[in-house]
Amino acid sequence: MKLVLQILGGFLVFSGLFWSLQGAGIIMWPAESFMLAQDQWILYGLITAAVGALLIWLARRRA
Numbered sequence: 001m002k003l004v005l006q007i008l009g010g011f012l013v014f015s016g017l018f019w020s021l022q023g024a025g026i027i028m029w030p031a032e033s034f035m036l037a038q039d040q041w042i043l044y045g046l047i048t049a050a051v052g053a054l055l056i057w058l059a060r061r062r063a
Contacts (some may be wrong), residue, residue: 005059020045040051 021027023041035041
């Protein structure tokens with residue numbers, strides 16, 4: 001279970017940061033993405049990344 005939480009958490013952190021950078025207009029790929037330069041995706045991405053970081057933290061606390 002610990003490994004599953006760490007993998008899921010890592011995926012969420014990566015995805016959330018990617019969405020945030022797309023929303024900020026820093027990553028403009030893929031060109032047809034609806035998230036590009038849309039401010040709300042910065043917030044959605046940061047929330048997703050925070051949930052992922054929390055899962056990783058919880059997994060590391062488990063004995």
